[in-house]
Amino acid sequence: MKVVFLCASEYGFECLRCVCDILNCNVVGVITMPKQYEITYDNGRKSRIADNPILDELFEFCELGKKELFISKKVNSLETINKVKKWSPDLIIVSGWYQIIKKDILDLPSKGVIGLHASMLPQYRGGAPLVWQMINGEEYAGISLFYMDEGCDTGDIIAQKQVKICDGDTIKELYERVGKTGIDLLRENIPLIESGTANRFKQDDGYEGSVFPPRTEEDGLIDWRKSSKDIMNFVRAQTRPYPGAYTIIGNKKITIWDCSIEDI
DSSP states (O other), X not given: OEEEEEOOSHHHHHXXXXXXXXXXXXXXXXXXXXXXXXXEETTTTEEEEEEOTTHHHHHHHHHHHTOEEEEOSSTTSHHHHHHHHHHOOSEEEEOSOOSOOOHHHHTSSTTOEEEEESSSTTXXXXXXXXXXXXXXXXXXXXXXXXXXXXXXXXXXXXXXXXXXOOTTOOHHHXXXXXXXXXXXXXXXXXXXXXXXXXXXXXXXXXXXXXXXOOOXXXXXXXXXXXXXXXXXXXXXXXXXXXXXXEEEETTEEEEEOOOOOOOO
16 A cells, blocks of 8 residues: 655654554655745734754665655645655645645545544644643543545544553653554554545534644643642643743743642
8 A cells, every 4th residue: 555644743753653664565666845845824814934853864774765855845735746646646745734725635546544632533623733732630641643635633433542641741742652553554454444444433513622732832821820739731732842830930931841739
């Protein structure tokens, strides 16, 4: 089965390495972003510049594995579409990607375009799902493997797994556990996709799943009117490797990396 892989994050690169080791998965091309690229959100009304932390590693990985690497500023550009057509993939896999993929790409592979999203879809569609789940005090997070369509995380589900959010977790620890679970989903389901026996079920139309925006550094300002538990969740959801929750004392910004609730 010929596969094209899209990634622009450390986790996406980890998923790429996993897919390359799956029997009968021939990764014929890899697409990534430039060293710096623009992310747009809020229906195109807002944007920010992001870094691609894996570009140099990808160059080396693809050179050693004799895989063609294509750098795409805009995934839906005619140049990118023609490159994918040339590769003629059976399946496209997306992980750690920050642009909506449109119909011209989605319709190319015979077995579809699949991606991972770190929530139990249709819950927590959109940006930074694990951060939002921890901020909101959820007992469980999760990860979904799904067929991508033109919506925001709205495609048919292939498989999902819940992951408990433990009391002592930071966002880093939760991210690592959810990430491992996502790789398990890839290993378990890609062979089923190849054989045509994978599950496929629509997301619950009766559930009004919220679409959450990406978070910025400015979103880390602590609201001290919240409960102690809410503040603790807010801090641990944005600690390293993220910029951190913070407060302003005088004219000085104070970043708070950890906190706990103590009886007085």
